[in-house]
Amino acid sequence: MEIGSVKQFFKGKTILVTGATGILGKIFVEKILRVQPEVKKIYLLLRASNHYSAEERMYDEIIGKELFKVLKANLGGNFGSFISEKITAISGDVSEENLGIKEENLRKEMMEEIDIILNSAATTKFDERFDVAMRTNTMGAFHVLNFAKNCSNLKILVHVSTAYVCGESEGLILEEPLRMGQTLKEFSELDIEYEKKLIKEKLNELKAEYANEGIITSKMRSFGIERANEHGWPNTYVFTKAMGEMLVGHMKENLPVVILRPTIITSTYKEPFPGWVEGARIIESLTVAFGKGKLKCFLGDIEAVVDVIPADMVINAIMVAMVANSNKPCDMIYHVGSSVRNPLRYIKFTEYGRRYFTEKPWIDKNGNPIKIGTFKVLDSVDSFQRYIFIYYLLPLKVLKLVNAICCQRFQKLYLELNRKIQRGLGLVGLYKPYLFFKGVFDDINTEKLRMAAMQGEVEMDLFYFDPKMIDWDDYAMTINIPSTVKYIFK
Template sequence: MNQEFPTAPSRVLEQLAGKNLLITGTTGFLGKVVLEKIMRDVPTIGGIYLLIRGNSASPTARERFLTEVASSSIFGPQRQNSRARFERFCSERVHCITGEVTEAQFGLSDEAFRDLAGKIDVIMHSAASVNFRERLDHALSINTLCLHNIVALSELGGAIPVLQVSTCYVNGFNRGDIGETFHPPARADIPQDKDGFYAIEPLIARLQDKIDALASRFRNRALGEQLVLLGERESRAHGWNDTYTFTKWLGEQYLRKALSHKTLTILRPAIIESTLQEPTPGWIEGVKVADAVLLAYARQKVVFFPGKRSGVIDVIPADLVANAVILAAAEQVAEPGKLRIYQCCSGSRNPLTLGRFIDYLMAEAKENHMTYEKLFEIEPRKPFKIINKQLFNVSLFLLCRTLSTTESTLKLVGRNQPMRLLRNLNVMNKLAEIFAFYATPNYVFRNEQLLALAQRMGETGANAQFPVDAALIDWEHYLRKVHIAGLNSYALTDNKPNAKTPRRTTETKPGGLSSPQEAA
């Protein structure tokens, strides 16, 4: 786990000197961490162009940047260190483009789109919908079809390198060691052509036909519910747990073919959580995959959950992911013309089992719950139990069936209000539908190629400025003293999830999860 690589001089600042980056998704969690790191530690950068969708409160990209991004607490250390430098950087080198990633040419005129293409050296595409229960039409639009615009910009600018932020979970239901390559669908047999490209166009057309058929039968909320269910059915039928990971896989396959023999890097993070060290330990925005169940437990809504204690749950701090993005971009500038896949993960390098994850969090909750007043309203009264999925399903069924008539059942779960308990059981069921796959891992993600990249770029060892190695993490300290504190300080406000989640999230990464936030 603690293997060290020989350290060469860092090449990152040299390769990115004077370069202009286009970044999508900076109003989201990971996007902010990437932007903050570049602004702080890549002073040689030429310029940063941010594609940001306007909204009713902030009609222009610049307005939204100032109100939602530059004002974020993640930039607090920079403002404190030198407010003048921070404001000067934002004014002189951050260029905001008002546009929508899903619209043709981002909604820009031909001239503006051409002008943008002429200025950019690397495209960092981080925008996505990370709602695991997104409507299929929305998920396709944001996670797959909008990549036509990314490719068009790249081609117009003379093969601008594209860095696509994806997810390790595009590997779906595949089992065992999952390396940094393309893996076939675990269930459906999607045809491949003679060059090995999957025939995703006919598949997308069939999905669109099913979407249109539902649109002809349903309206408004009923239509939305049907499109969510369609996404879940199609995803699982083809070998993915949810609509998010299915549509991200489709996006990878589209880019693989469209940018064949061009410069494309696919960066796949695992479950992104709070920062390990920079710019401050524990910084996080919103409730992520691994936190939804913890938050529900803290609210006394969940006391048992389906999972596998011995399974490796792959969590990676956001600052390590941001560093991986920056390393990959620097490599694209230095050595263009290649397809690369990197996985930013911890499972093979510094494995954390679900059992240890739960034990560390529960120990901190029991011993120091009063320290985290926003997270824990009172001391948790019951231990959190991980049980197998079959037992969970049976237990949930029996509890729901007998709740209204059996007093002993009420005493068993420590409640004397049947309606409230039924709501809590519903929360457990909703969370299990989404997250049971992630709590019962039958896979281990590997990242030898990312570690080799760090070695080539001179970013290994104690003096690395852009570290990516999960071996740096002391899991007990991180989970007990960094992550929970970060949730309490940054993600939660007044005992409620931090921000009101918008209906569409086109600028967030894995994963700000609207459904679990509502459930918890």
């Protein structure tokens, strides 16, 4: 595999990006504009009622972010005109055919011009409504593929999936495609059309019962988890992402398509500057709970590998993969993570948290530093259930009894505590598979890509994606935890 200059590859190209208001999409847009200002055009497909609102979202939620400060500084007064010249925000929605782009002329123009597509749009909520997740993660992938097929000059489509389409697999997880209809359970087959039919029926049933929007949402969320579990996936997100991959793999024909599966994305390692992050996900949520002294127990295998990868490395891998696979029918799958080449364990992660917040405690709203207490490690579901029973369910039962004796005087307190416990248990249920995860992600394809990039003309100082270069201690203490404190602690 010969890989030429990445900067050169993007020169004069027209790119369509979906999911650009998300963390990954934004970093991609910033990187292209900064390293190759001679890119021809970037179309951003944004959910909005019209193109004006799409443009507004582009400025508010993408270009206006601190992420763009380096580019802004580089361009000075020309920043505004550069952005208007290079970026076109269009209103659309991946869950619709033709990506919801209503104007025929615009669609035609895009289909003639586009060279590259990055599909990063997704709903990333683990317990999203089944209908919403199916429309976005499964049918969205299909609609982007169909759009790509109509692009006469298309060189490459990169579909961003997730490494966790493997469910709760153990051991070395290979960069293998998911077969259409495959499930994670023995003797079960998956039919995407049947799942869509079930969704339709469920919605009709709820409508017939005059269920309100709140009830519909709650029922459709549970339904997603139920269907995911039925086929062996732990949640609706990874189940619908897996079905999206199946459709892309099965329907791609001769199109050059790459499926890239990142693991858990964390704050940037180096570019545009170290430590940019947005939104609290699994790792940031743990850091916040830790720093605020709310982590009373850690449910999970403390020795398990937590596969995290900085967002800029994922984007670099995407860009190099685009160059390497363009213009040839391919269906490459790349895992982009750290668990094989530079594993980090939860135990280290908690040590970093303890060290950081002991040195620099978070100050509570009364101006007092929060002390990091000890937290209990619950390394099995049994010990977790015992803990929950003693510290939460038992006091709740006592409160219920007292409340009944005292003529419901403590009803509000009881309901509030009950709500918190149920919510906590729900979250634990969703995160549990990742806290006890026993797999590591093989990345032979990604390693081959890295080798070819190093031997070719790739500017490796700009397009680094080797997890071995990360010193976890330094990354956690000087980049990741400070950035979580800066952008995510409230």
